[in-house]
Amino acid sequence: MQEYSRFFIGGEWVEPAGTGTIDVVSPHTEEVIGRVPEGTNADIDRAVAAARQAFDHGPWPRMTPAERGEALGRLSAIYAANTQQMADLVVAEMGSPALFAAFAQSAIPQMVLQYYVDLASSYTWEEERQGMQGPVTVTKEPVGVVAAIYPWNVPQFTLLLKLAPALLAGCTVVAKPSPETPLDAYLLAEWVKEAGIPDGVVNFVPAGREVGAHLVAHPGVDKVSFTGSTLAGRQIGEVCGRQLKRCTLELGGKSAAIILEDADLATTIEGFKLASLMNNGQACAAQTRILAPRSRYDEVADALAAMVGGLAVGDPADFATEVGPLVARRQQERVEDYIRIGQDEGAKLLVGGLDRPHDRGWYVAPTVFGNVTNDMRIAREEIFGPVLALLPYEDEEDAIRIANDSDYGLGGSVWTADVEHGIEVARRVRTGSCGVNLYSIDPNTPFGGFKNSGLGRELGPEGLEAYLEYKSIPRPA
Numbered sequence: 001m002q003e004y005s006r007f008f009i010g011g012e013w014v015e016p017a018g019t020g021t022i023d024v025v026s027p028h029t030e031e032v033i034g035r036v037p038e039g040t041n042a043d044i045d046r047a048v049a050a051a052r053q054a055f056d057h058g059p060w061p062r063m064t065p066a067e068r069g070e071a072l073g074r075l076s077a078i079y080a081a082n083t084q085q086m087a088d089l090v091v092a093e094m095g096s097p098a099l100f101a102a103f104a105q106s107a108i109p110q111m112v113l114q115y116y117v118d119l120a121s122s123y124t125w126e127e128e129r130q131g132m133q134g135p136v137t138v139t140k141e142p143v144g145v146v147a148a149i150y151p152w153n154v155p156q157f158t159l160l161l162k163l164a165p166a167l168l169a170g171c172t173v174v175a176k177p178s179p180e181t182p183l184d185a186y187l188l189a190e191w192v193k194e195a196g197i198p199d200g201v202v203n204f205v206p207a208g209r210e211v212g213a214h215l216v217a218h219p220g221v222d223k224v225s226f227t228g229s230t231l232a233g234r235q236i237g238e239v240c241g242r243q244l245k246r247c248t249l250e251l252g253g254k255s256a257a258i259i260l261e262d263a264d265l266a267t268t269i270e271g272f273k274l275a276s277l278m279n280n281g282q283a284c285a286a287q288t289r290i291l292a293p294r295s296r297y298d299e300v301a302d303a304l305a306a307m308v309g310g311l312a313v314g315d316p317a318d319f320a321t322e323v324g325p326l327v328a329r330r331q332q333e334r335v336e337d338y339i340r341i342g343q344d345e346g347a348k349l350l351v352g353g354l355d356r357p358h359d360r361g362w363y364v365a366p367t368v369f370g371n372v373t374n375d376m377r378i379a380r381e382e383i384f385g386p387v388l389a390l391l392p393y394e395d396e397e398d399a400i401r402i403a404n405d406s407d408y409g410l411g412g413s414v415w416t417a418d419v420e421h422g423i424e425v426a427r428r429v430r431t432g433s434c435g436v437n438l439y440s441i442d443p444n445t446p447f448g449g450f451k452n453s454g455l456g457r458e459l460g461p462e463g464l465e466a467y468l469e470y471k472s473i474p475r476p477a
């Protein structure tokens with residue numbers, strides 16, 4: 001049991017303003033494994049004031065990028081030495097399978113941090129241009145105080161996607177972890193302190209939605225960076241629009257995996273273990289619509305059902321586990337509702353269904369629906385669980401049409417023996433990323449969504465620019 005009674009604000013551990021607490025419950029045992037104070041609006045006010053003070057009067061925005069890179073390098077080194085501890089924590093909090101968590105919930109977030117440490121020296125922070133009347137210095141300044149609001153499914157990854165570039169840019173941050181996963185933020189806060197990042201540069205207040213909304217609308221916040229559902233993203237975008245506050249939105253997805261005629265089926269189906277079912281299917285970019293050519297439909301259906309039916313479902317702490325429990329009972333029920341919806345819509349249950357694999361813990365049987373048409377809700381809506389929809393297509397044009405017939409535009413993939421041709425197909429898919437024979441998100445490459453999957457990009461130099469304001473300083477020749 002990990003218990004915390006204070007918040008990390010202004011570089012100190014401070015008493016909460018309220019008396020509420022958040023219980024962290026193991027999705028595997030359903031037992032309480034941690035407790036933290038629940039943030040209130042007053043705690044947010046205090047955290048924004050600390051971040052404001054650190055931005056307006058503290059050293060951080062005035063340090064050179066190299067100096068900030070050095071401080072972040074210390075944090076990165078502490079992180080690198082403790083990735084397993086972080087992974088174990090996220091496994092316990094939200095049931096991510098240990099093998100997946102070892103890289104996605106800790107090693108990759110640390111790589112993202114290290115990427116921005118390295119970018120400090122190679123990025124062009126300032127340049128001279130020749131203007132009409134004389135030289136112009138074009139420089140970049142930090143946008144200010146950043147609110148980082150992120151979900152429970154990959155908490156460290158989604159946090160570091162914001163924190164690392166924001167800090168390198170010279171911003172200060174108030175981070176709001178989700179109530180399901182506050183413990184990993186506490187561990188990171190300890191490392192921030194140990195790394196000697198100046199007081200008030202990073203602040204954490206775990207809290208629910210309403211307090212999150214207070215943070216978004218707070219006049220002391222200059223920019224909101226949000227990862228979460230499209231519904232919440234719209235609300236946040238509206239508030240930011242009214243206030244002309246900068247915002248980056250990373251939202252939901254319903255990504256398509258297009259299996260081309262020439263694909264090697266064995267490696268393709270194996271690839272779906274990660275591309276489609278990573279993190280128990282709780283991944284924004286999961287490839288949950290599988291598009292198979294009609295000529296190979298039966299073969300694909302059999303192979304997919306055999307793979308999904310054979311997955312090891314159980315204790316997420318076991319490295320042999322391939323699918324663990326869902327984050328909460330409400331998520332288990334939501335995913336089961338979608339299984340009922342799929343049956344009611346006339347899709348064919350190929351494997352899985354409503355029989356729970358374990359009595360205790362929030363498990364759902366990994367499920368595949370066949371004969372899905374793209375107008376069904378199970379093909380259009382984000383389920384956020386281990387439920388796949390298999391759709392037949394007639395020819396390549398039809399496959400691209402189906403892939404693009406979605407309100408979302410986050411990820412996607414093309415599976416083929418002809419990589420060059422796969423790239424051509426990927427170019428025609430209207431999403432922020434589309435892999436060929438894999439799906440991956442790289443620290444040096446922009447990640448984000450078209451359409452209802454969001455606004456803006458994270459990662460790469462593009463992800464840093466989201467925290468910078470350009471400034472031109474012209475003068476006479």
Ligand code: NAD
Pocket residue numbers: 149150151152153154158176177178179207208209210211212213214216227228229230232233235236250251252253283284285382384410449453454
């Ligand atoms: P959610 O939108 O319910 O909550 C996300 C976070 O926002 C939480 O911290 C929550 O407390 C807070 N929040 C919710 N409403 C808010 C509001 N109006 N104002 C301020 N804060 C608010 O999403 P969730 O259920 O926690 O996470 C799952 C969703 O996140 C899925 O839709 C998934 O696709 C998405 N996601 C997207 C990405 C991406 O990069 N595109 C990555 C991971 C998850």
